[in-house]
Amino acid sequence: MKLLGISGTIIGAKTGILVKKVLETVKLSYPEVETEYLDLMDYTIQFCDGRPPSAYSEDTRSIIEKVSNADFYLIGTPIFQGSIPGVLKNVFDLIHPRDFRNKVMGFVANGGTYQHYLVIENQLKPIAGFFRAFVAPSYVYANHEHFNENNEIVDPDLLERISRLAEEIVEMQKALKSDQAISIKEQLLIKEEIGR
Structure with missing residues (x-):
């Protein structure tokens, strides 16, 4: 099982810190x-314009391949002007919806106010729903008060929510894989019975 953590921004440090902390927590418990960390700051991504994936730049093709091939996701975003950054929306646009279908997604976000957590509910969850992805019930939202001056997470409640999210996405993915294996086994048994 491969968990891809995406830091969906090209500015700031807190989003990446949150994503990495969840990935570290997953590695400790599971x-x-x-796990793989994908930082969009490390890539020059072209805008999605409908061309086939092979026609994009190497960086853009690399993003498409990494995201498409992951088994499940942790997606991190800052909240700017009450919304997700364009670079993250562009990544969603570049990936074929079938590559997200029936995969687990967990979300972390950071913003300047306490109210911006609603962007997860009102924007990210509907995007995941469009993709027919399974969304972890918990998510993590942080603001500047949860970090110290060195951008280290210091809020114990936030750390607890990170642990809960890490557990949920892995356990959901395990259950999903188990259900898929059972379903395939049942289909084979049904075919075997029909063949008799």
Whole structure:
């Protein structure tokens, strides 16, 4: 199982810190889970314009491949002007919806006010719903008060929510894989019975 953590911004540090903290928590509790951190700051991504994936730049193709091939996701975003940044929306636009279908998504976000957590409810969850992805019930929202002057997470409640989210996304993914394996086994048994 491969968990891809995406820091969906090209500015600021807090989003990446949140994503990395959840990935570290997953690795501590579930060492069998492969994790990968994808920081959009490290790439020059072209705008989605409908061309085939092979026609995009190497950086853009790399993003498409990494996201499409992951088994489940932790998606991090800052909240700017009451919304997600364009670079993250562009990544969603570049990926074919079938590549997100029936995969688990967890969300972390950070913003300047306490109210911006609603962006997760009002924007990110509906996007995941469009993709027919499974969304973890918990999510993590942080603001500047949850970090110290060195951008370290110091709020114990936030750390607890990070642990809960890490557990939920992995356990949901495990249950989903288990259900899919059972379903495939049942289909094979039905075919076997029909063949008799």
